[in-house]
Amino acid sequence: MTMLQASRVDLRVIGEPRLLSGLDHGRADRHRHLSTHGAQPDLTRADYTKLAEAVGLRGRGGAAFPVALKLADLPAKGIEAVVVNGSESEPVSRKDRLLLTLAPHLVLDGATGLARALGAPHVLIAVHDAEAAMSIREALMERDDGLAIEVRDTPGRFVAGEARAVLSVLEGGLAVPPGRRVLPTRKGYHRRPTFLSNVETFAQLAVLARLGSKRFSSTGLISEPGTQLLTVDGAVQRPGVIETPIGVPLEAVMQFSGAAAGPVLLGGYHGRWLPHSGGVVLKRPDVSSGIILALGTDSCPLGEVHRVSQWLASQSAGQCGPCVFGLAALVDDFDRLVKGDPSGWHDAERHLGLVPGRGACAHPDGSARFLASALEVFGEDVRLHLSSGSCGRHVKGVLPVPRGAW
Known part of the structure; x- marks a missing residue:
């Protein structure tokens, strides 16, 4: 396995770089971007669909939805916008912000190329990070794409990165997912058909458009290359x-x-x-x-999970009972469990069976999945806490949680 390391300590490559190609010395301006990747090809909607289907390209956000299916779900005409979701509000993730900051032209190539192919007049880029937003705005000054391209600032809260919450902000509303679960391809920006995906998806589209399916598939899995x-x-x-x-x-x-x-x-x-x-x-x-x-082995796993559960509860959109009351109950359950109270474990098991599938968005489900998985994997630690009141390790804060979040 070939391993390369870039000059930046936070940017490394195993194998051949593609998205990170040419970024060894920092941000790629328009000239360096073109010298690294070459000119952006002019493809049709059918071209993008065929390429995405050939390589099984999936969205690089939480849903991992096949791009070809998303394109197929759009109508033949009347597509309002292409939306780049750069609201990377998960406190750990840095990949989309890195692309927007260091490789903005690659992201813009993917978004504008697809917009032209779909006949969409608008490209909207939702970003909550100030440095990333500045980088994209600077990149737009170096290009002339013949489209209405806007960079919109969004809040940094966890649920604000959900697709429907992003659309709400773009339309001047609150950064919370509405209760209705309608696909953006049917009713997106201004309730019209919209192609929305995250930053890395558009960068991957730009690479795929240049390489073609055969060269794109020269690395990765047969079932999912790239x-x-x-x-x-x-x-x-x-x-x-x-x-x-x-x-x-x-x-x-x-x-x-x-x-x-x-x-x-x-x-x-x-x-x-x-x-x-x-x-x-x-x-x-x-x-x-x-x-x-x-996680390592030096910190208390249940204590680490309890810290994160507090943050997750603080990120509730406040729209439904499973999120407002369910997550708060789970925080209390894990607090009692960590202190060795058997009722905390029993209540956590019960509440984890009640929360999933009932919320207005995916936040309660995802939080419950994280906590239920912890109880399963850290079973021995649960037994130690219930029998001795502790596993013998302190909570060192290994799992990053934003300060002042709870």
């Missing part, structure tokens, strides 16, 4: 963003990052726990958000 961006953090010596072939072993990424042995969280704070990194390959949808967190 590369992926991963944010690695927690108990690691070299945290940051890594580009890897899809299907790379998790253990290789952990070793490359200098991770401590122990449990691993895949998919961020709506993801699932693994007892160790062995025997797992990294592909969608298991690692759809591209987040990998190493």
